[in-house]
Amino acid sequence: MSNKKVTSLEVAKLAGVSQSAVSRVFTPGASSSKKTNELVRKAATKLGYRPNILARSLITGKSRIIGLVVAYLDNYFYPEALALLSSALQKRGYHVLIFMSGNKEGHIVDAVDEILDYQVDGIIAASVSMSSDLAKRCASAGVPVVLFNRTQDDERLSAVTSANVLGGQKVARFLLAGGHKRIGHIAGWEGASTQRDREKGFSDELTRNGKSLYAREIGNFNLDEARQAARKMFTRKDFPDAVFVANDAMAIAVIDVIRFELGLKVPEQVSVVGYDDVPISSSPAYDLTTVRQPANRMVAETVSILIENIENKTTTARRIEIDGPLMVRGSAKISDT
Amino acid sequence: MSNKKVTSLEVAKLAGVSQSAVSRVFTPGASSSKKTNELVRKAATKLGYRPNILARSLITGKSRIIGLVVAYLDNYFYPEALALLSSALQKRGYHVLIFMSGNKEGHIVDAVDEILDYQVDGIIAASVSMSSDLAKRCASAGVPVVLFNRTQDDERLSAVTSANVLGGQKVARFLLAGGHKRIGHIAGWEGASTQRDREKGFSDELTRNGKSLYAREIGNFNLDEARQAARKMFTRKDFPDAVFVANDAMAIAVIDVIRFELGLKVPEQVSVVGYDDVPISSSPAYDLTTVRQPANRMVAETVSILIENIENKTTTARRIEIDGPLMVRGSAKISDT
DNA sequence: TAATATTTTGCAATCGTATGCATTATTTAT
């Protein structure tokens, strides 16, 4: 009804003190006597006063807003990460401003520009790649950036990922140990460092064991394309007896195609391994063997790096890789009898 | 490197005009000559100037920030809605500030308080209930609120939902037509209007046809509890031959229990129907019959109501219910032969 | 071309808060 914004001045008047006093009461670390404190707080609650963060930001130069750029939300790993990120930051007094972005360079540039307009204290770029140019722009605006689930060549950018190369290796070793002869790979988007690293670990390990990729298709982290890839890969006569799919979301689509469209048995005829360990993967209907990405630990690291950069004005970039276990389940044969 | 914030004043100096001129160039609708426009824009891009939204907000009273309160992100319906909401708002020049909240009254109050601190232009409350008190607080702060996927008794609150009562009815009719004799329901959280409405439509329609609920358990929109509920419901001797589960996420967990733990056939022995139509529901592994909630249309309505309230300062609350089709798939028998 | 109407511009005030500085009140030490 009463469209009034209560200001510190009104509180001051009611409490019989100066506006600065009110400000000091609401500024942690500022000095005010017990008496003023009480007076002010009483007046404040009576009027329903709460400090205007935007006005405060203007003066302090800190908005307590973190910009989050996200490209995909359809891979369930990201919503989960988003929830964790947001909660973790909230606990430390920050809040997340979301920017949905395509994965095209242009989109991301636009997103970052808009983000900077909001005077954010930091940026988390999840699942998008960031050019050195763009990184520089943020740096020169004094806004720290942390890449989440992506790495970049530029050494000055902090990045948190799972140990993707290692993860790919684990998958390769596991499939080899299972006695698989014809091993395929359905790749995600090749512009993504996660894809490159997972595949590198995977195929290097195959090579090291005198094997090589038997088949390869591209799914681009997209379900339709993944299904197409599966159809292509498994309608040939000597189809692979195992396939490593670059993430769980695609792996599940691939299993569906293999089982229900092509009528093949998983794991009897085809072993399928994914990456991420999203919740649905552990359901018995899929029982997907996969590499777990520990979202909670990745988030914790991301937040801690970002806050460190913001609050201590450090500028040292860190790259963290967090190892995750291979979750051995029923979608892949363990030994070839 | 150079941690400088470029201000309109510096641009003004470089362009040889007044600071107000710079402001006018960047304020849509303000008047400035072609010449100044060019001068200013040139200087601006040279210095990398972009208007400080926070400073602007302070004076205009509009932040172009929309606060979004969310409780669950584990039901995939919400990430999808979030992505759509964010994109839709982005297109209209707004951005979304996220507040994760528990579903307890206290949490929500805290969340809303924090939201208001950021001087948001509007609030979308997704999947959380909002007391009249709280609504009033927002109203008196002049901040419009739209409930997404929840309704409240308070007539002054806008709310967008799917047609939940109707949806429940459809499910009942469908199961009755399929000749089911012992029909059960696994409920979500009973504090949610969606739950109440879905169940009301469902059980009223059963009653109207001379039937009544054969069994009922509570899953609280939580997967573990849903599994527990399924175990309880289907280990008795004369277990139901059909169950309506209050949302897809739970329905899928329930199917897993029915099939893999209890060894029953879906749909031969038990028909299962869900609500939402999340992506995984259409996968052949579940092939879940469910009522679709048209997220895109719900989002479109939500955004349009909110923007209308913000930009035209209208204050008329609207409640919109969007009908969604029953997606008939394989998880429920169609006729009882 | 002169007179009038319209657009553009700069000045200065303003939004709501934080903070350096000088002043006053309070505490501590002697």
Place this chain on the structure above:
DNA sequence: ATAAATAATGCATACGATTGCAAAATATTA
């Protein structure tokens, strides 16, 4: 009880933009 040290307070300014107002510049009309 007095001097010295510390804490609390108010004043005034600053943050970076927008905007009403009056003056100056440009466009329109007769």
